[in-house]
Amino acid sequence: MMIALTGTPGTGKTSVAMELKKRGIPVTHVSDTTGPYTLGEDKERDTRIIDDERWALEFTPVEGIIEGHMAHYLQADRIVILRCRPDILKERLSGRGYSEEKIQENVESEILDVALAEAFDIHGRDILYEIDTTGMDIITCADKVEEIVRGNAEPEIGIVDWLIPYGDMI
Template identity: 50%
Template sequence: MMTGITGTPGTGKTAVAAELERRGHRIVHLADTVRPYVVEEDRARQTLVVDVDRWVEEFEPVEGIVEGHLAHLLPCDRVVVLRCRPDVLAARLAPRGYPAEKIAENRDAEALDVILIETLEEHPDEHILEVDTTALSVGECADRIEEFIRGELPSSYGSIDWTDHLGFGT
């Protein structure tokens, strides 16, 4: 079974994946797999433009967990969408040295549910779990993901509404 962990940058994907790996899960970091599919590198925005269609088509499914903000585009058996309140997300991204425009873009994408909507377009409802990482520890997030993988935690999404955090005009 291949489980995807996805979310906007700053939601905790890498930290949670590291905890799951420490617990014995096989983890594939998608950032390690996209380099051959990069068609452009936008250094000003610190963004790689990837030929996603080719990458998805050529990706070899794995038994384990795939982690990255494109994981929901793969043919995963289950997908976990990590979420984070937009103001907290922006605070997490600031120390990474991202330009203010990129932080605002990610904050607004999180408030608009962009990754969740893309996930819903690709996967059956009963295979999706949304986890708000804002106030949870990495261990608590990993616990929920393990429960979901084992089928002990049902699919759940759509209860998060951060539209009041949209930063338009700021």
């Protein structure tokens, strides 16, 4: 079974994946699988350009977690979308040294539910799980994801709406 762990950069995907790996759950990072699909660099946005459609089409499913902000493009058995309050996300991305432009782009993506909307468009709602990581420690978040991995949680989306309180950040 392959579980996609996705969300806007800074929502906790890598930290949660590392904790799940400590628990014995296999983890594959999207960034380790996209090399052959890299088309170049966008220096202005400080990001790699990936042929994500070809990558998703040719991806060989893995057992366990596939972690990364494009994981929801894959044909996974379950998709977990991590969310984070925009002001906290902004602090996290700033702490990583992201440019103001890149921070703004990612905060806007989080406010507008981009990962959730894309996952919904591709898969419908029956395999989607949304977790608000704001104020949640890594252990608790990993516990929630592990419940999903083990099949002990029902799909749930629509629990987060940042648009009203954070609309002025866009």
